[in-house]
Amino acid sequence: MENVKVVYEDRPVKLMLYPSILFMVFGMFVGVYMAFNTFLFPDYFSGEYVHFGRVRPVHVGSVTLLWLLSADVGLLYYFVPRLCGTPLWSPKLAYVAVTLWWSSFALGVLSYPWGTNFGWEYAELPTWLGMIPIKFITTIAWALTALNIMMTIATRKYEKMYVSLWYVMGTLVWTTFTYITGSYGVNWVPEGISRVNVSFFYIHNLVGLIFTPMGLASAYYFLPKLANTPIYSHRLSMIGFWAIAFVYAWIGAHHIMHGPMSQWLQTTAVVFSIWLFIPVWTVVYNLFATLKGHWAEYIQSAPIRFLMMGNIFYLITCIQGPLMALRNINEITSKTDWVIGHSHISLYGAFTFFAIAGIYQAIPVITKKPLWSNRLADWHFNLNLIGSVPFILALWLGGFWQGVLWATWANGTSYAEFHNNLTLLSFLDTIAQMHYFWVFRAIGGVIILFANILFAINIFNTIVLKPVPTEDKQLEKVKVTL
C-alpha cells in the first residue's frame, strides 16, 4: 500500500489540534469552577457575569465545540488523507476554514457571560455578536471543512474505502444537516412544542450523528494504527454504521419522556432507542476483538489504554442511553444529575478519550518527533481514570438517589395527605441531600483537570522543546489492512 510516496500537508491538523487542547483545559477549568461556585459554595463569586446560568454554557461550549468537535475535525484532516492516499484536497481552503472556525466558535462561546445565549441547548451560539454573524460564520467554516474532506475522499488513490471513511462521509452529511436544523431550522417551525422537538432532535444528533461517527471513525482508524493490527471485522463495522444511520434520527423525543410531547412520538423514540444496542455492540465487540492477542500493547501504550477505556465508557453510556429512554427508568433518572453523568461519560469518557488517543498517535507523526514523555502520558491516563470514578459515580448515584427521592417523595392515603407530606419534604431537601455527592464530583473534576494540564504540558513540550530528530524515522506505520 505504501508504494506511492505521498507528502501529507499537516499544518491544518496542527491548527485545529493545538488550540483545541488549550480549550479543553479551559473548558474543564470552567467546569471545576462551577463544581465549587455553584454546588459546594453556591454563589460565592456572585454577580451578573459569573453566576452559574451565564457560565455553564461556556463550559459546555468549550468542551463540546472548542475542544471535542475541533479536535475531531483536526483528526479528520489527519487521517482522511492518509486513508485516501492523497494529500488534503486544498490546504489553502483548510486555512480559510480554520481561521473562520476559531474566530467564530471561540468568540461565540466566550461571549455567553455577556448575555448572548441563543436559548436552545447545545445551540447557544448567538446569531449576531455586534456586527459579526457568528452562527453564519460557523456554518461557513463547517461547510468549507466538509467540502475539503469530501473532495479528498472523492479524489482518493485507494479505491476501497475503509470503514472510517464511511463514518466520515456520514458525519459530513449529518453534521451539515443537524447543525443547520438546530441553529436555524428551530426558527422555521411553529412556536412551541414543534421547536422543542426540533431542538431535541438537534441535541441528540449532535452527540449521535456528529460526535459518535467522528469518534468511531477515529477509533477505527487509530486502534489498528496504535496496536499495529488489522481491524477484526470490516463487515461488523459496516453493520454498526448502517444501524447508526438507520436509528439515530428517530430518537430526539426521548429527551422529553412523560413531557408535553405526543405519546406516539415518545413511543417511537423509545423503540428506536432500544435499537441503538446494535451499533454499540458491533463497535465495542469489534474494537475488543481487534485487540485480542495484543493486550500487551494495552499495558505498554497510554493511547491504547485511552482508546480501550473510551470503548468501555462508550459501552456503558450506550447501555444507559437506551435504558434511560424506557418510561419507568426515565421516571427515576430524568431531570436528575444522572443525566449530567450520562452526558459526561459519553462526551468526556468515550469521545474525549478517543480523541486523546488519536492526538497521541498523530502528534509524533505531524511534528516528526517522538512524544516528550511517555511516563507523563501514563500519568495522564491514570489520573483521568482515577478522577472519572468519583466524578461519574457521584453523578450517577446522586442522580439516581435524587430521582428515587422525588418518585417516593411523599406518602399518604389521600391526595390531601400526600400533598401535605410532599410540602413538608420540600424540593430543597432533595437538593440538600446531593451535597456529599457534589463534593466527590468536585474532587473528581479537580483530578481530571490536573490530568489534562499534564497532557497539555506533554504536547507543548513535544512541539516546542525537543529538537527535531535529524533522522527521518519511520514514525508512521500503515497497518490498516482492508
Added chain:
Amino acid sequence: MSEPDKHHKGFFHNLDLSAVLTLLGIIILFSTAIVVTLLAPRYVDPTWTAPSSAYQVQMYEVADPNFYISSATAGNPTLQFVYHLKNHYSLLLFHENEALRIVAPPELTQFITKYDEPTMKLTSNLMLLRKPEKNTHFDAIAAADTLRTDALNKWETAHPDWKEKKLVKPTIEILELYTPQGEDAFVVATTNGTIENWIDQNYKILDSSAQQDYHKDHGVIYIYNPQEYRVAHLQFNDTEGWTYDHNGEPIQSLQHLKSHPLGFHSRAELIAEGEHIYAIEGCWYCHTDQTRTLVQDVVANGSDSYPAPPSSANEYIYQKITFPGTRRIGPDLSRVGIKRPSRDWHRGHFWSPKTASQGSIMPAFRHFFDEDPRGTAKNLTGIPNYKFEAIFQYLMTKGTRITPPTQAWWLGKDPINTKAIIEGRGNVPE
C-alpha cells in the same frame, strides 16, 4: 491498488458505486426520519399548534400588547399600569356598585350596567368615566347631585334608625360616562398587572355587529370602569419624576407613553424581554418548564386539594423559545404563576434566594435591581428595574393562561388518575 482512469477525473467519476450508495442510503434513511419525527407531528397532533383556550389567545393577542407598565419615578418601586384602549377594539364594562354610581347623557345610559343587574353590558365603543363636568350638551354635575340625593334618601329610608345606631352615611362616588375625542385612549382600571377580567356568561356586547373576531368567542377579556390616565410632572431638587394625577396632563400618544420620562413598556414587550432574560441568564439549566405526567410532578405543582394538569403542547405556542428543560436543581416552573403569584415574593427571592428559600443554591440576581451604592435607599432590597418586571411577567404566564380564570384548570384534567393512584396505592381503577 488500481490508479483511477485517467480519462475520468470528475467528481462523480471518482466516486465509485459503494460511495454513491453510501451517500444515497444515508440521505434516504435520514430524510424518512425527518419527515416522520420533525415534519409530520404538527399535522397529526392538533394540540401542537391549536390554542388551549380563547382566554389564552386573548391574553397574548389582545390584552398583553395593549397593557403598559412603568415605575412612577426613577428609583420608586411603585408600579403604574395603563391600558391602551382602541375604539371598536377593546371591550369595556361600566358597572355600578355599592359605592359607585354612573351618570351619563341620555344616548349613553344604555351602556351602564346597574348595580344588581344580572347581565353585564359590554361595548367596544370608546367611552370613559370621569368626575362629572358641566357642558352645553349635558350637565353632569347637576345630574350627579340629583343621583346622590336620591341614593342617600333611599339609604335613609332603608335604615330608618341610622341616627340611633350611629351609622355613618355611605360615601357614594359618582362618575360621568362620556365619549372622549380620538380613536384611542390611555386609561387606568383595577388590575394587579398580571390577571385580566374575563367573562363568559351573563353578558352581552351592545355593538350592532361584532367589531373584532375575538368578540365572537364564547368569552371575552374586558376593561372594568376605565378612567383617563393623566400625569403630573414633579421636580424635587435634582430628582425628576412624574406621578399619576387625574388633574394632570393627558397622555398625547403611544409615543409619549413609551418615551422618556414616562418609559412605559407593554406587557407583551416585557414578556418577550423576560423570555430573552430567561434564555441569557440560563434559568433553564436548573429549572424545567414542564409538569410531567407523573404523580410526583402533578402533586408538587398542584394545590392542597387538586393535582395540577400535566403540561400540554399548546401551552407553549406563544413562546419564541420554549424551555422544557433537562434537569432540576431548582423546582419546576411550569405552574409558578399559580403557585407563587406574588410580585413581592419574587422581588425578595431574586434579591437573595438563599435568604428567601433556606438551602437554595440559586445565585442572586441583583442586576434585576437598581442598587443604591451608598446604601441609603429606603428599600431594604434594591429597587426592581425593568428586568425584574420582565422576568416576573414572563414567569406569571406559566400555568395561568391554560384555561380562563372562571374555569378551574385542574378539573377534569387529571389524565394520569393521580388521586386514584394515591388512594388505591398504585392500583389504577378502570
